[in-house]
Amino acid sequence: MTLIVHHLNNSRSQRVLFLLEELGVEYEIKRYERNPKTMLAPASLRQVHPLGKSPVITDGALTIAETGAIMEYLVATYGDGSLRPAPDSDAGRRVTYYLHYAEGSLMPLMLISLIFSRLPAQAPFPLRPVFRRIAGGVHKQFLGPQLALQLDFLERELAGRPWFAGEHFTVADAQMSFPIEIAGLRQRLLGAARPKLQNWLDRVRARPAYARALERGGPYEMG
Incomplete structure (x- = not known):
């Protein structure tokens, strides 16, 4: 098989x-x-x-x-249980939460932001200034504040533990890696503004398994 x-x-x-x-x-x-x-x-x-x-x-x-x-x-x-704590434990409940949160709450905002960032360039040339103003307005009024809300929440979540579920790396961290990579590479929303999230991402990137996955799957190109 x-x-x-x-x-x-x-x-x-x-x-x-x-x-x-x-x-x-x-x-x-x-x-x-x-x-x-x-x-x-x-x-x-x-x-x-x-x-x-x-x-x-x-x-x-x-x-x-x-x-x-x-x-x-x-x-x-x-798995042997190391990446998926018991579902009825605190760590297990956090794993379940982040497995759903990554796609249910965070990724939709990332995708909408990506669509609006590309909208002006795809519009007919005479209409690009109009589409640029529309995209800028949506980002200022909705996307920017909502993304900040989500990422500030994640920053606080990491204040008391090194990984999203607790003291150890779990499947929750693997699940969260993609949207937070987008936030770091394309949105430029981490760095000094959110040092705990940036530190988490740096430690994810330093894992040998992450490097092997990039070697086999290819690098991100989110710019």
Whole structure:
């Protein structure tokens, strides 16, 4: 039985590779490239899952989509308990929270921000100033304050512990790595403004499994 990660460049599937490297699981990668103009996944991904989205994994006869579901499956199937504390413990409840929070609360804001940042360049040339003002207004009135609210919350969460679930690295940290990479690389929202989040990201990047995942999956290009 071969576990295959259907990997789209610059996508959520990078943290699936990260988790697999942390778990020491053997896997193969099938690569897919975004359309450089639309940034959408190729239609060939629909042959794996009807929605044609990444990440998707196939493990023998199983096909599993959605990042949180994949992460839960991997730690349940291949983990030894070290990356997934008991669900009824404080650390376990925090893991469950962050597995859902990353996609349910944080990533939608990141995606909306990305869309509006690209909107002016995609508009007809005479309308670009108008679209630029619209995008700037949305960011000032909504996206900026909401992103600050979320990231300040995460900064406080890390005030009393080094990792999101507690004293040890868990699947929650792997799940949170992608949106916080976006915040750091593209949004420039970390650094001195949020030193605990920046320190957390630096420690994630220093993990050997993270480096191996980047080597196999390719670097982020979020600029």
